[in-house]
Structure formats: C-alpha cells, structure tokens
Amino acid sequence: MSTAVALRESYDLAVIGAGPAGLAAAAKAARLGVDTVLLDEQSSPGGQIYRAITETPLRDRSILGADYWRGADLTASIGDSGVQYVANASVWSVSRECEIGVSIGNVARIIRARRAILATGAMERPFPIPGWTLPGVMTAGAAQILLKSSGLVARNRVVLAGTGPLLWLIAAQYLRAGAEIAALLDTTPRENWREALPHLPAFLASSYFRKGLGLLREVRVRVPVIRDVQSLRAIGDDRVREVAYRTRDGAERRMPVDHLFLHQGVAPNINLANSIGCGHSWSETQLCFVPVVDEWGESTVEGIAISGDGAGIGGAEAAAQRGFLAGLDAACRLGRIDRTRRDREATANRQALRRAERGRAFLDLLYRPRISDRIPEGATLACRCEEVTAQQISDTVALGCTGPNQMKSFLRCGMGPCQGRLCGLTVTELIARARGVSPGEVGYYRLRPPIKPITLEELAGLPKTDAAVKAVVRG
Amino acid sequence: MSESPRNDYDVAIVGGGLVGAAIAWGLAGLGQGVVVLDEGDVAYRASRGNFALVWVQSKGLGMPQYASWTKRSSDGWSAFAAELLEGTGLDVAFERPGGFQLALSERELESRAGTLKRLHNQRDMVEYPYEILDHAEIERMLPDIGPEVVGGSYCPLDGHCNSLRLLRALHVGMNRRGTRYLPNHRVDRIDWEGGEFRLATGSGQIRAGKLVLAAGNGNAKLAPMVGLKAPVRPQRGQIVVSERVRPFLRYPVVTVRQTDEGSVLMGDSLEEVGFDDTAGLPVAAAIADRAVRMFPLLRRVNVVRTWAALRVMTADGFPIYGQSEDCPGAFLATCHSGVTLAANHALVLAPMLAAGKLASELDVFSVRRFDVPTSS
Amino acid sequence: MLSIDGEPVTASQTDSVAAALLASGRVSCRTTAVSGAARAPYCMMGVCFDCLVTIDGEGNRQACLVRVREGMRVETQQGKREAGR
Numbered sequence: 001m002s003t004a005v006a007l008r009e010s011y012d013l014a015v016i017g018a019g020p021a022g023l024a025a026a027a028k029a030a031r032l033g034v035d036t037v038l039l040d041e042q043s044s045p046g047g048q049i050y051r052a053i054t055e056t057p058l059r060d061r062s063i064l065g066a067d068y069w070r071g072a073d074l075t076a077s078i079g080d081s082g083v084q085y086v087a088n089a090s091v092w093s094v095s096r097e098c099e100i101g102v103s104i105g106n107v108a109r110i111i112r113a114r115r116a117i118l119a120t121g122a123m124e125r126p127f128p129i130p131g132w133t134l135p136g137v138m139t140a141g142a143a144q145i146l147l148k149s150s151g152l153v154a155r156n157r158v159v160l161a162g163t164g165p166l167l168w169l170i171a172a173q174y175l176r177a178g179a180e181i182a183a184l185l186d187t188t189p190r191e192n193w194r195e196a197l198p199h200l201p202a203f204l205a206s207s208y209f210r211k212g213l214g215l216l217r218e219v220r221v222r223v224p225v226i227r228d229v230q231s232l233r234a235i236g237d238d239r240v241r242e243v244a245y246r247t248r249d250g251a252e253r254r255m256p257v258d259h260l261f262l263h264q265g266v267a268p269n270i271n272l273a274n275s276i277g278c279g280h281s282w283s284e285t286q287l288c289f290v291p292v293v294d295e296w297g298e299s300t301v302e303g304i305a306i307s308g309d310g311a312g313i314g315g316a317e318a319a320a321q322r323g324f325l326a327g328l329d330a331a332c333r334l335g336r337i338d339r340t341r342r343d344r345e346a347t348a349n350r351q352a353l354r355r356a357e358r359g360r361a362f363l364d365l366l367y368r369p370r371i372s373d374r375i376p377e378g379a380t381l382a383c384r385c386e387e388v389t390a391q392q393i394s395d396t397v398a399l400g401c402t403g404p405n406q407m408k409s410f411l412r413c414g415m416g417p418c419q420g421r422l423c424g425l426t427v428t429e430l431i432a433r434a435r436g437v438s439p440g441e442v443g444y445y446r447l448r449p450p451i452k453p454i455t456l457e458e459l460a461g462l463p464k465t466d467a468a469v470k471a472v473v474r475g
Numbered sequence: 476m477s478e479s480p481r482n483d484y485d486v487a488i489v490g491g492g493l494v495g496a497a498i499a500w501g502l503a504g505l506g507q508g509v510v511v512l513d514e515g516d517v518a519y520r521a522s523r524g525n526f527a528l529v530w531v532q533s534k535g536l537g538m539p540q541y542a543s544w545t546k547r548s549s550d551g552w553s554a555f556a557a558e559l560l561e562g563t564g565l566d567v568a569f570e571r572p573g574g575f576q577l578a579l580s581e582r583e584l585e586s587r588a589g590t591l592k593r594l595h596n597q598r599d600m601v602e603y604p605y606e607i608l609d610h611a612e613i614e615r616m617l618p619d620i621g622p623e624v625v626g627g628s629y630c631p632l633d634g635h636c637n638s639l640r641l642l643r644a645l646h647v648g649m650n651r652r653g654t655r656y657l658p659n660h661r662v663d664r665i666d667w668e669g670g671e672f673r674l675a676t677g678s679g680q681i682r683a684g685k686l687v688l689a690a691g692n693g694n695a696k697l698a699p700m701v702g703l704k705a706p707v708r709p710q711r712g713q714i715v716v717s718e719r720v721r722p723f724l725r726y727p728v729v730t731v732r733q734t735d736e737g738s739v740l741m742g743d744s745l746e747e748v749g750f751d752d753t754a755g756l757p758v759a760a761a762i763a764d765r766a767v768r769m770f771p772l773l774r775r776v777n778v779v780r781t782w783a784a785l786r787v788m789t790a791d792g793f794p795i796y797g798q799s800e801d802c803p804g805a806f807l808a809t810c811h812s813g814v815t816l817a818a819n820h821a822l823v824l825a826p827m828l829a830a831g832k833l834a835s836e837l838d839v840f841s842v843r844r845f846d847v848p849t850s851s
Numbered sequence: 852m853l854s855i856d857g858e859p860v861t862a863s864q865t866d867s868v869a870a871a872l873l874a875s876g877r878v879s880c881r882t883t884a885v886s887g888a889a890r891a892p893y894c895m896m897g898v899c900f901d902c903l904v905t906i907d908g909e910g911n912r913q914a915c916l917v918r919v920r921e922g923m924r925v926e927t928q929q930g931k932r933e934a935g936r
Contacts, residue, residue: 041897043918048896055865093756101756110756123898133901135879135891142895145915150863150870238889239878269898277753384893385900387885399646400656403516409523410643412736417718417779417900417911443516448754453777453911456717456741460764460774468757471744472765473583619935718911719884720934737884737931772935775909 007086007104007111011037013330014100014113015083016091016272019047020316021308021323022119023074028327030082033336037111038078039089039102041452045075047121048141049316057151063176064148065169067211067316074320093449094118094276098303101449101462108458114334115303117326118273121319122266122309125288125369126422127162128376131234132262133384140170140263153179156258159243161185161232164265164367165208168215175222183255184219185229185245187264189370196365206359230372234260264369268310271419275447276301282440285364286313287374288425289444296329297322305330313364314357321353375429382430383423385416390430397434404428404445417453420445484510484655486828487674487683489662489697492522493638493813494820495689496645500559501825503652510655510681512662512674519752521691522813524712524784526742527638527734528727529815532574532605532630536593539600540839541793545812546601548819549632555818556636562651565644567636568735574633575613576729577624577769584626591628605630619723621771627728635727637735638814645817657681662690665700667802672701685804687828691787692750694809702801704842707809709785711746713758715766716780723772731766739773741766754783787811796824796840798833806833807842853923862919869895869902869914872925880904880914881928903928910936 015026018040026038038045046053050071061069078085086104093101098113124139131137140160146152153174158181160171171184203209219225226247233244235254244254267288270280279292279300290312297305307326308319325346332342376382376390388411396410404420404427407413413427414420420427424445432439450459486502488495491513499509514520531549535542549571556569578584588607594600606612609626616629650656660676665686667673672686686701688694694705719737733739744758759781767774787809789795794810806828810816827833853860855872862871869892872880879889881903892902895915902914907924910932914925 041916052865057863057865095756099756123896124894133888133890133893135889138892139894142893145895146870146873150866150874152870152874239891387883387888396643399650400513400658402658405516406658409639410646412639415780417777417903418898419779421898422894446517448781448783449756450778450781453718453779455775455777456715456763456767457774459715459760459778460767462756462760464761464764465757468744468755468761471746471758472761474745719931721931723934739934770934774935776932776934777911 007109010112011035012114012334014116015119017119017121018045019049019119019121019308020074020320023078024320024323025117025119025307025327026083027077027081028324029330032331034331034334037084037086039091040087041090043087046071051145052149056148063173090452092452092454094272096276096301103454103458108454108462110462115330117305117307118310119308120269120272120310122313123269123421125265125267126426127262127264128380128382128426129232129234130380133381134234134236134240136240136258137234137260140167140261143261144170147173147177153177154259157182157256158259159183159257160261162263163188163369164263165363167263168219171219171223172215181223184223184225186225186227187229187373188367190228192366192368196362199362203359203362208359264373265367266313271447271451273306275449275451276304278304297326314360317356318353321349321356324349375433382426383413385418386412388413393427393430394434397431403443408445414445419447484508484683486685486687487672487681488687488689490690492520492691493642493817494808496649497817497820498687498689498825499654500645500649501821502829503649503654505829507829512660513658514661515659519692519785521784521786522642524786525638525814526740527635527814529634529636531632538793539597543601545815546603548816551818551822555821559644559648563644563647565640567641567644569636571634572726573629573631574727575627575629577627579623579768581625587628603632619770619772621768623768635732665697667701688807692785698807701805702799703797703807705807705809706790706845707787709750710788711748711783712786713744713754714740714742714782715759715762715778716740718777718779720776731769752783752785754781790845794840795842796833796837797842852921853919853925855925856927866919867915868917868919868925871919872914882930884931887930908936
C-alpha cells in the first residue's frame with residue numbers, strides 16, 4: 001500500500017477511481033507504456049460494483065453471482081501492468097492543468113500529470129421520501145456494500161423499496177446469503193411500459209433479459225412483491241419503525257420495518273468534473289446531469305477525460321469498455337501509439353461496448369422513477385446535511401430565486417459536507433418544476449475544491465506562492 | 476415573475492445584492508413603488524463573497540468622513556436588524572462584541588499600530604476607542620489563540636452578522652413591502668427620455684421615474700449611460716469555510732470568525748485578476764496557514780468549502796454615492812462594504828433617494844472627487 | 852476488538868467502522884448539528900456524510916471509509932464537533 005511519501009511528483013497519466021472504468025483505463029494505458037498512477041479512495045480495488053472483490057469474506061461465490069466475479073480479472077490486470085496503484089487516496093482537487101490534490105493518511109500532496117482520467121463512477125439517486133433520514137433507512141447499495149465487504153445482512157424485518165435492476169439483484173443476493181426479506185415495494189410506474197416498449201426487442205436480445213428474468217423469478221418465489229407503489233413514507237421516532245405506502249387503489253397501507261432499503265437508480269457522481277469546470281448536460285432519460293464527452297471520453301476541458309458510469313450510466317461492462325477506450329486515447333495523445341493503432345485496437349472495445357449497451361434503453365425507460373418520488377413536498381427534507389425542506393425551497397423560488405446557487409446562498413442547501421451529492425438533483429428538479437422550465441435550464445450547484453474533506457492543517461501545508469502570501473497578508 | 480413589465484415604478488434599482496436590496500427595502504418601507512432588476516443564477520454577485528463583518532476598526536484612512544459614515548452605520552445596525560426581524564421573522568444574528576485584527580509577527584503589529592495611529596490622528600476623524608494589545612491581553616479575551624500571535628488591535632465597535640441570511644431577509648422584507656423583483660433581467664441599456672428612465676433588458680423594457688445603479692462591478696458599464704461615472708474594478712477575495720464546530724470564538728477577528736451556525740470562516744485575499752472568479756489553492760493554503768497559526772485548535776477541523784468572489788473596489792477604496800446632473804433622478808451607490816453599510820443604505824440613504832436628492836454630507840463620496848483638478 | 856462509546860465490540864478485519872457499528876446492533880451514530888435529529892450510516896460509500904463518528908479522539912470521521920483497527924476508540928457524536936477534538 002502506497003503512502004503519500006511513496007507517491008511521485010508527477011506522472012504521465014493519473015486515473016482517479018478504481019472501479020471497472022478506472023482499472024481498465026489504467027491497465028490499458030500502462031501496458032502501452034504510459035507512466036500511470038491509479039488513485040483509489042477505497043483500501044482495495046473494485047470501486048462500488050466490484051467492491052471488496054479482492055477481500056470479501058463471502059466464500060460462497062454464488063451469493064454475489066457470476067457478474068460480480070467477472071470483475072476479478074480486471075482487478076488482477078493491474079498487478080503486472082506497470083500501474084502504480086495507490087489505495088486510501090482521497091482526491092479532493094483536480095485543476096484544469098491536471099494538478100491533483102490528494103490526501104493519504106491525512107497528509108495532503110499536490111501531484112502533477114499530463115493527463116487525467118476521472119473514473120469516479122456513480123452514486124444512488126436521492127430518494128427523498130418523508131422520514132428518509134431516520135436511522136434504519138439506507139440505500140440498497142449500502143446493504144450490498146455491507147454484504148460484500150463484511151458478509152453482513154440485516155436481521156429482523158427488512159423491506160426493499162424502489163425501482164431498478166439493483167433492487168432485484170440485492171434482493172436475490174440477500175436471499176442467497178440466508179436473509180429474509182419481508183417485502184419488496186416496487187415503485188416502478190406502470191405507465192413506463194408505454195415508453196419502454198419500443199426498446200423491448202433490443203432488450204430481449206441482450207444479456208440483461210435472461211439475467212433479469214432469472215432474478216425476478218428467484219426473488220418472487222420467496223418475497224412478497226407489491227407493485228405500483230406510491231407515496232412511500234418512513235415512519236418512526238429515533239429510528240424507522242414502519243413503512244407506509246399507497247397502491248393504485250389509493251388505500252394507504254403500513255407495515256412494521258427495522259431496515260428499509262431504498263433505491264431508484266444511480267446517477268453519475270459529477271462533483272469532481274463540475275469543480276474542474278467540465279461541461280455537463282441534462283439527460284431527460286436518465287434524469288441527471290452527464291458530463292459532455294467525446295467518443296473517447298475527452299471532456300470539454302483539454303487533458304481531462306471522464307470514463308465509466310461517471311460519464312453516463314451504462315453498467316459495469318460498458319464502464320470497462322469505455323475505460324479501455326480512454327486508456328487507448330490517453331496513450332495516443334501522450335505519443336505512445338499513433339492514431340491508426342489506437343483506432344484499430346479500439347474496434348473490439350467499441351463492439352463490446354455496443355453489446356454491453358444493448359438493452360439499456362429499455363431498462364432506463366422502464367425504471368425511470370416517478371416524479372413524485374424524485375421531487376418531495378412540504379416538510380420532507382430535500383437537503384439532508386442542512387435539513388432544508390422542500391417547502392422552504394418552493395417558498396424561495398416564489399421569492400424570485402431562480403437557480404440552485406442562489407438557493408444555496410439563501411437556504412444553505414448544498415452547503416453541507418456532502419456538497420450537494422444527495423440534494424443537488426432534488427433541488428434542481430424542485431426549482432425546475434416550480435418555474436416551469438427544464439432542469440437543464442436551471443443548472444446545478446457550482447462546486448469548488450476541496451470536493452472531499454481535508455483538514456485545515458493539510459490545506460495549510462500545501463505550497464504557497466509569494467503572490468498568494470502577499471494577497472493574504474496585508475497590513 | 477414573467478408577466479409583462481409595468482411602466483409605473485417610482486424607482487428602478489439595478490442590482491439585487493446587499494446594496495440594491497437594502498436600498499429597495501428602505502425605499503419600499505417609505506411607500507415607494509420599487510422594482511429590482513437582477514441577473515441569473517450564475518452571476519458575479521459580490522454579495523455572496525463577503526466576510527459578514529460589520530466593521531469599524533480600520534476604515535477611513537485618507538477620508539475621515541468615511542470613518543464617520545461607517546460608525547454611523549455600525550451604531551444603527553442593531554435597530555436595523557431588529558426591524559428586519561420584525562418584518563420578516565429572520566434573525567440576521569448581528570452581534571457587536573468588539574473585534575480584533577491579529578498580528579503574527581512584530582512587524583505586522585507595528586504596521587497595524589502605525590496605521591491606526593495615523594487613522595485617528597486625521598483631522599475631522601470621529602473619536603472612538605481602540606486598543607493595541609499584547610499576546611497576554613488578547614489571550615484573556617481569546618483563550619484559544621496560538622503562541623505565534625504577537626498581539627493585535629481591538630475595537631469595541633466591531634461586530635458581525637450572518638450575511639447570507641441578511642441578503643435573504645432583505646429579499647423577503649422587500650417582497651413583503653411590495654417590491655417587484657425581476658431576476659434574469661440583466662440591464663443592457665438605459666435611456667432617459669421625457670423625465671423617465673427606460674431600461675432595456677433581455678426580457679422587455681422597464682420604466683421608472685428614478686433610477687438607482689447598485690450593480691456592483693456592473694455599474695462601470697451602466698453609469699455613463701445616465702451621465703454618471705463608476706470607477707470600480709473587480710477584486711477577487713477568497714474564503715475558506717470549515718465544518719460546523721461548537722462555539723469557541725465569540726469575537727470576530729478580521730480574518731477568522733465563527734458564524735452563528737458554528738462554521739468558521741477564514742480569509743481573505745485581495746487579488747487583482749480581472750473577472751476570474753475561480754478559487755486557487757495557493758491562496759487557500761495561505762489563508763488556512765494563518766488561521767491555524769492564530770487558532771491551533773482548528774488544525775484538524777475539516778474544510779468543507781472554498782469560495783472566491785469578485786468584490787467591488789472603487790478607485791480609492793471608498794464608496795461612491797452620486798446623483799446625475801444630466802439625467803436628474805439617476806443615482807449611483809457602490810461600495811466595498813455592503814454588509815457594514817447596509818444599515819445606512821436602508822435607513823439613511825433610502826430616505827434621501829425617496830426625496831430625490833442626496834444630502835450634502837454625502838458630497839465627499841461623489842464621483843467628482845476623481846476628477847483631475849483643472850487649476851494647478 | 853475495538854470500543855464503541857466505551858463498550859468492547861468485536862469486528863472482522865475487513866469491516867469499516869460503520870459496518871462494525873451496525874453489526875453491534877446500534878442503530879444510530881450521531882445527532883445532527885442543525886436540529887439534533889438522530890442519524891445513521893445511509894450510503895456506506897462516502898457520499899452522504901451521515902455516518903460521522905469520533906475515532907481515536909478525532910471528530911467527524913466518515914465511519915464507512917475507515918477500516919477497524921485493534922484498540923480503536925469509537926464514539927458516537929452529539930451535535931457539533933468540538934474544535935481541537
């Protein structure tokens with residue numbers, strides 16, 4: 001495991017994030033002779049989707065399933081590729097000139113690279129239901145991480161709620177691990193079928209169909225599934241004790257719960273790209289902001305490429321292929337291979353990428369979360385960190401506040417330590433709906449480094465120029 | 476918000492920041508029909524980049540009248556905050572416990588003492604107390620200062636507020652008093668015709684009997700359109716913000732203060748970089764370094780945000796209040812200290828604007844002071 | 852073996868502090884600085900900042916990003932962190 005001391009001053013290429021895209025990009029570039037460092041926030045590679053793949057305590061491979069274990073090859077490929085892999089490295093800043101602020105063991109350093117590939121992946125969409133901040137309410141991804149990293153499953157009454165393939169995957173993994181699930185509350189809007197139907201043929205021809213069907217069957221046989229669920233509420237005092245919901249017939253039902261796992265899709269984690277000034281655009285299909293990148297992953301900022309789910313949700317296999325493409329392009333731009341060779345070697349990756357993306361349109365449209373699940377009302381918290389309610393935001397739009405940055409300065413939403421990761425999409429959509437314009441027009445928080453916490457001591461220890469000191473120390 | 480604009484405003488104010496909103500709130504309280512025009516979500520907005528100080532200590536070297544104007548605002552701030560609270564329910568957390576400027580070297584301390592001595596020796600300088608204190612004396616009031624603090628200056632008239640809540644309160648307040656607020660209405664041109672002002676924005680024309688330019692750095696371009704001049708330039712200031720911590724710092728220090736919410740603000744910088752409002756790490760590092768040397772207990776506290784804003788600097792650092800002769804009814808209000816002067820802007824300046832004439836006590840702030848003298 | 856609020860807790864080597872906390876049967880790890888509401892780990896991947904605990908005397912550490920260590924002292928938090936701790 002490298003420390004800040006072992007980290008060198010500069011590299012050709014810095015890859016940030018060790019999920020499938022980061023692993024693929026780093027290994028590819030390094031094999032082509034690029035001096036590459038791979039900076040991983042976690043203590044072992046795999047990102048979120050292949051979390052703990054090198055050290056999970058789960059000995060029974062069938063619990064997590066074949067798709068998970070496919071990631072083992074990727075993580076192994078780092079070993080002899082020449083990549084300098086650095087674990088426990090928190091990247092809190094990347095400048096337009098590829099100066100990277102990174103902390104390891106509470107020591108902050110600036111390292112330089114000629115190019116950077118951001119592969120920071122995705123995170124769960126916010127699911128702002130009443131009571132979503134109660135202890136005992138977590139994301140489905142959190143449940144999966146506990147299972148992968150620690151072999152832990154929740155005991156007592158477990159309810160899964162939301163929409164999307166991950167919900168079914170974690171349900172199946174839980175069952176295989178010997179846990180019980182009291183219910184799966186499916187919030188997939190019935191109307192989505194209409195939009196998704198034209199894409200059904202491609203889905204049926206894809207690998208998602210067989211796998212998905214298998215998961216559905218596996219879960220349905222053991223878990224009561226309630227469909228067309230709306231108006232989810234987590235109810236409790238110092239912890240969640242009940243979950244309430246409505247079905248199509250309108251009646252509210254409640255069930256006791258000890259652990260409520262929520263999920264309604266994932267969205268790119270854009271904070272780092274945003275803080276660099278990379279351009280983003282709103283995706284109406286995936287209901288999130290997506291970095292603007294070319295076919296190799298190059299962003300609107302020269303020298304910064306973005307790869308994997310962080311550049312647009314596509315799943316692990318697509319992320320790996322995009323990573324390979326970004327690695328190839330980096331090697332080309334750094335002069336290790338010429339364009340002809342780059343394009344030739346990319347052919348196989350592009351084919352694999354197309355295969356991996358087949359069927360996703362159907363999934364994206366089928367599992368598109370309902371607007372009432374995305375946009376809270378009244379006293380429901382939109383911003384968890386600063387405890388700002390949906391009503392406060394609506395009231396402030398009525399006052400003339402037109403965007404998230406003004407909203408932030410009026411109400412403090414987005415000013416907490418999560419820096420908008422759990423409220424940004426909600427606040428943007430809340431404002432958009434109140435104003436009757438598109439979220440793309442409303443925009444997003446404007447972020448600045450550090451995009452991960454560093455201590456004042458660490459910041460104070462960074463290099464200061466004479467001009468900087470002069471600007472600060474004044475009589 | 477996007478209805479067709481009216482033509483019958485008494486006053487149009489360009490700029491919805493601390494200066495514009497304070498004036499609007501004041502004018503609306505006097506019964507004037509006010510419209511405030513503002514830009515969009517991502518605009519330069521000096522009002523989001525201040526340190527929230529209501530500060531008297533060092534103001535007015537070179538213009539003693541500015542010290543008087545400042546003290547007056549500071550003395551009126553409590554009543555101003557109370558009126559805002561009553562009208563909006565929002566407490567802007569104004570406190571005036573006195574404030575410090577701390578020195579981390581003998582040279583800094585000497586320089587500081589010299590500056591304040593020169594300041595108070597000026598003719599026509601308003602009198603108020605201040606002290607130069609050594610480390611031990613400061614430690615009695617600020618028990619957490621570090622050993623590198625050599626000493627500093629203290630003035631009992633200094634204070635601070637929650638400036639973001641102040642801006643919000645002014646907006647809520649002006650709204651409740653009937654002010655029309657038009658965001659996304661950047662003013663491109665202003666014409667004066669037939670005794671009224673016509674403002675061309677991207678979203679239509681606004682007409683008003685009087686005009687107040689309170690657009691910060693935007694004033695430079697707008698002022699000449701109505702026979703005024705606004706020699707202002709952007710000056711980047713950076714701030715480092717920490718996570719919330721339990722209260723430990725009751726007194727504001729000019730470069731380190733703890734907000735009513737618990738976060739610690741550290742600053743600041745003065746950088747001449749044109750319109751570049753990106754935050755830079757070397758400056759943030761310099762700010763953090765001084766802050767932890769002043770208060771070592773902050774060392775392991777986390778930074779949650781750095782911030783850079785383009786503040787407004789007039790040619791000599793002092794406010795400009797002007798009224799146009801070519802276009803009677805057009806006024807200009809611009810300054811660096813929009814927080815400190817908010818009370819004056821709302822309660823002293825606004826009545827003058829309502830009456831249509833700046834009082835002679837503000838002559839010293841007129842832009843004519845920048846004119847080159849024609850006689851030698 | 853680590854301690855949480857003074858009580859000994861066993862954990863396995865690959866556990867994060869958050870995992871160890873949840874596995875010990877505890878439901879919440881702190882109360883917020885804004886309203887005093889109880890919070891617990893939510894995302895387990897370092898983005899939500901709800902799993903903040905004090906580790907070996909240092910406050911506001913993200914429990915899901917810190918691996919357990921023999922002898923580690925973990926404390927749940929009430930409200931704001933104390934500067935210097």
